[in-house]
Amino acid sequence: MSDSPDPKEQPAVNANEPVLSFRNVCLSFDRNRVLDDISFEICAAETCILLGPAGSGKSVLMKLAEGLIKPDSGSICVFGQEITSMSEHDLFALRRRVGMVFQESALFDSMTVEDNVAYRLNEEGVDPAETHRRVEESLNFVLLGQAISKFPSELSGGMRRRVSIARAIITNPDLILYDSPTGGLDPITSTAIVELVAKQRDISHTTALMITHRLQDAFTLATHHFDPGVDKMVPIPNGGVDEKTSFLILNEGKIVFQGSTLQLTHSEDPWIKSYLA
């Protein structure tokens, strides 16, 4: 057992400090530098969209944020706590405050949708009636209440992605890490998933880091709001953008852009212009 305090018992999110921060983070595999001097921060209620060509280091950056791998140098703080030197026990406790949506949904095929979504609550020993209520609430949030008794193999790719989001939000996380939540989905299904990301951002104001390979999804998220009145995502009027959504772009392990949607669309940098073209 560790002497350090249980992160779950600490104050939810201090609005004055970043929820996630990287400072001068470097990582090499076999002398091949895959992340080079990465520094950025995401504050409470902000959504950071992580873009970049294949192999630019997006997934590695997310694995570092989850504490699954350690950097060679630099500092990574989650909820103000340095995680690069944290024990597995403390990381485990800290991850209870983080929702993760993995690239391929990563559902347990032998479990029903209900058991998949309930997984973390069951691990924490939450009362079964309370767990069932929260599973229903999470599944209703992702518009999948009718699938509660099904198995993952009975669901479409888009439905599995919804279940994955329901599983990530059931603990009311303070940070959500979305690793390519629309990867492999057709454009219409992708937009439905982006709508859920917007819904979580605009209703629960959860801090988020989202990798996407699809520029269209990134800009849809940046230019739309979820409107609870009509229960769907709508364009922000007058060509507006969401002020809490920003972009981070990697290329060959380096940050080549960091800033707002408007800064991105007005960038004069030749590489950025050709990447967005």
Ligand SMILES: Nc1ncnc2c1ncn2[C@@H]1O[C@H](COP(=O)(O)OP(=O)(O)OP(=O)(O)O)[C@@H](O)[C@H]1O
């Ligand atoms: N465990 C590993 N061992 C060695 N090299 C690795 C390892 N994981 C990632 N890499 C290398 O690190 C680089 C960045 O990989 P990463 O998966 O982060 O890219 P990415 O931007 O997420 O790509 P994609 O868009 O294709 O998912 C790649 O060159 C990759 O081959």
